[in-house]
Amino acid sequence: MDITILIFLFGGLFLGWSLGANDAANVFGTAVGTRMVSFTSAAIICSVFVILGAIISGAGTTETLGKLGAINALPGAFAACVAAGISVYLMTKVGLPVSTTQAIVGAIVGWNLYTGSSTNIQVLVTILATWILCPIIAGVTAMGLFTFTKRFILNRKLHILRLDAYTRTALLLAGAFGAYSLGANNIANVMGVFVPISPFTDINISNLFIFSSKEQLFLLGGLAIAVGVFTYSKKVMYTVGNDLLKMSPVAAFIVVVSHSIVLFLFASQGISDFLQSINLPSIPLVPVSSSQAVVGGVIGIGLLKGGKEVQWSIAGRISLGWVMLPIIAAIVSLIVLFVLENIFNLQVSF
Amino acid sequence: MFGLKSASLFGDTKKLEREIDEFVDIVSEVGLVFKSIVPTYLNHSANGKFEEMVEKVKEMESKADKITKDVEHTLYEETLIPDARSDVLRLLEHIDELIGMYQGNCYHFSIQKPNFPKEFHQDLIELTETVVNCVESLCLTVRSFFRDIKSVRDNAHKVTFYEKESDIKFSSLARRIFDSELPLDQKMHLRYFVEKIDRICDQAEDIADEVQIYAIKRSV
Numbered sequence: 001m002d003i004t005i006l007i008f009l010f011g012g013l014f015l016g017w018s019l020g021a022n023d024a025a026n027v028f029g030t031a032v033g034t035r036m037v038s039f040t041s042a043a044i045i046c047s048v049f050v051i052l053g054a055i056i057s058g059a060g061t062t063e064t065l066g067k068l069g070a071i072n073a074l075p076g077a078f079a080a081c082v083a084a085g086i087s088v089y090l091m092t093k094v095g096l097p098v099s100t101t102q103a104i105v106g107a108i109v110g111w112n113l114y115t116g117s118s119t120n121i122q123v124l125v126t127i128l129a130t131w132i133l134c135p136i137i138a139g140v141t142a143m144g145l146f147t148f149t150k151r152f153i154l155n156r157k158l159h160i161l162r163l164d165a166y167t168r169t170a171l172l173l174a175g176a177f178g179a180y181s182l183g184a185n186n187i188a189n190v191m192g193v194f195v196p197i198s199p200f201t202d203i204n205i206s207n208l209f210i211f212s213s214k215e216q217l218f219l220l221g222g223l224a225i226a227v228g229v230f231t232y233s234k235k236v237m238y239t240v241g242n243d244l245l246k247m248s249p250v251a252a253f254i255v256v257v258s259h260s261i262v263l264f265l266f267a268s269q270g271i272s273d274f275l276q277s278i279n280l281p282s283i284p285l286v287p288v289s290s291s292q293a294v295v296g297g298v299i300g301i302g303l304l305k306g307g308k309e310v311q312w313s314i315a316g317r318i319s320l321g322w323v324m325l326p327i328i329a330a331i332v333s334l335i336v337l338f339v340l341e342n343i344f345n346l347q348v349s350f
Numbered sequence: 351m352f353g354l355k356s357a358s359l360f361g362d363t364k365k366l367e368r369e370i371d372e373f374v375d376i377v378s379e380v381g382l383v384f385k386s387i388v389p390t391y392l393n394h395s396a397n398g399k400f401e402e403m404v405e406k407v408k409e410m411e412s413k414a415d416k417i418t419k420d421v422e423h424t425l426y427e428e429t430l431i432p433d434a435r436s437d438v439l440r441l442l443e444h445i446d447e448l449i450g451m452y453q454g455n456c457y458h459f460s461i462q463k464p465n466f467p468k469e470f471h472q473d474l475i476e477l478t479e480t481v482v483n484c485v486e487s488l489c490l491t492v493r494s495f496f497r498d499i500k501s502v503r504d505n506a507h508k509v510t511f512y513e514k515e516s517d518i519k520f521s522s523l524a525r526r527i528f529d530s531e532l533p534l535d536q537k538m539h540l541r542y543f544v545e546k547i548d549r550i551c552d553q554a555e556d557i558a559d560e561v562q563i564y565a566i567k568r569s570v
Contacts, residue, residue: 034432034433035429035432035433036432038429154499154500157497157498158497159363159367159496159497160431160434160438160495160496160497160568161363161366161367161370161430161431161496162363162367164363164430164431165360165363165430248433248568248569249432249433
């Protein structure tokens, strides 16, 4: 493989790393923050299931992202990923939980603007609408699940220690589901732009199984996410788990489940097809923000408890970050593209 | 790896549940022994049995101490119930102090041998019974904290009720002692014992208040 291709792919891997550090932290943040699951267990489970989710179910959201803007040159894809990665890194430095989803969408729009390609407004509107819907759905799901679980626990009269053991196990399972959903939903952010220009070829394994070039890309992206989880997510996990709302372990579990359900909904081809088959509006397969899902879930539980315990100033700052991130990513994307084209003489589009 | 960890988690959980139940059982049993100790002491003819009962309380207190240490170690080593761990340990320590108060009373009876005239016997026995009922209600409060959080308030209310009863009985007995013709040194000596028994109720009520706060914190 050409070394330049590897260098360009590095942009996606950088974005994968930041996804592992930030978004993946959302999955286990509440579990690790409440000290119910150790960081090492969380990191191992998260990495394994993110990779599985990416390879098995990552295709749906990738297609949508491709429709937003089909970046057709490797340097262009590199620029979009680096721009998204830098934007996420900047926001993380400020201490705001953001998602690569918003960054990559901003970066793709930036590429469209720079190259004069048209932005599919319908897809963009769909993506933006899901960003508003995502925290709302997560919040409402968390409220419903929390009410049900609370009633169930009180009626079952579980011993505090047994409840603790069940909650730990449930957190691990929900975390695994969350990591799978994250991999399925968000791998498009990391590797989606490289799919049309994948440098890999399909590998036929003993005529039993074809490891497609797309799956190889997703595996690579998944590994980058895993590295992000192990190297940088610990601090973010504690921030997510403790800062916005002081949560009980059961509430932490509900947040993880709600987050995972939302991400799964927006990544599942099966659910989308099923809804369509019974003449219901299908769910768009869109990469949604795991940060938005988690924050939506936490606020949902906070509202259920009267809303007094929610740190609304922090929630406000986080929302501002969500609006700012795609704009910043688009601007950084324009700058990176300009640099690549004019200083390095690289062709960023065909 | 996670399967084994999970199996050990559930194993530790069951062991701890048993230990905590056993600990509360001891508190309850010490109370029942104490309820018999006072009439046994007052009945001078059965002093051998009295010392035997004091020894039994001592053994139970040592057992409770051992359980408290075991629970403390397991909770910290296995990082169980991280959100309620410090509350549970504080609770067990305070209940352990309650057992210590029972034991202290027994020792004081054994060493100082207060001379209660017959006219105060019934009042002293009734005060002791109220104190033991108060601690019994505390045991229910503690059990409900671990298993049935909704009942904590009801049981804690009973503790408060018995504590008030005990105060009334203590005041009445103390008044009767000081109104009697006994010499002042004996009056002071008897008052010391009555007051020490009544203090068990005060401690039980403090613990019940504590449990109510922990229950609010524990609310899912």
